[in-house]
Amino acid sequence: MATFVITMIGDDRPGLLQAVSEPVSAHGASWERSQLSRLAGRCAGIVQVSVPDDRVDALAADLLALGGDGLQMVLQRVDEVAEPPSVQLHLDLLGADHPGIVAEISAALAGRGISIEEFVTEVREAPMAGGTLFAAQAVLRADPDLGTDSLRDLLEGLADELMVEIRLSDE
Structure with missing residues (x-):
């Protein structure tokens, strides 16, 4: 086959x-x-x-x-490639839309050696506040030895800079 x-x-x-x-x-x-x-x-x-x-x-x-x-x-x-051991993580992001969100998040993940397996985004109207919101959901693959707490800290710092909310989970 x-x-x-x-x-x-x-x-x-x-x-x-x-x-x-x-x-x-x-x-x-x-x-x-x-x-x-x-x-x-x-x-x-x-x-x-x-x-x-x-x-x-x-x-x-x-x-x-x-x-x-x-x-x-x-x-x-x-060709089928043998996948190295990994853990699956889920990332949810929501915040005011502005240029650079995807570039910053993807750079932070790549810097930690994390693969993005699935990535879905949309821009939608912000209810009652006016303007637009950027929403993203991602399925990530990471080395099992990666400390998710340190990754969570990195993403929380980045969330503050980008003025978005980021949630990282292993479910």
Whole structure:
């Protein structure tokens, strides 16, 4: 079996997911994991599929042919990588929206060797206060030896600088 990560982006329309899933199914591939979102009228997504080795080329050709329908597709074959031991952490952030929040948080995490496994953000209207709020939820992967108390202290200091609330948990 071969594993592929497929990234796609195109104008959002009914039947878009069907157009991508049909060749996956037709070639006996397994749709294993995906995240798709509608952003600014576009559908953007990432999909992990496994396909029998003898059907790799045919599946790739059919998926890339969807470019004629205005869907940009990138296929990347990946080898399974042995994951080092890690712990999963959850980060929630909320505060007044302003430039630099993602850059500061991601730099602090990278500086501690922490991977961001999932990251979801949104800007929304602040109820009753006016203005906009920036909200982020992240799933993080860290070395099991990392002291979460020291990470929590680092993030709390950063939260004060950025004027946001940050909650870190292991659940």
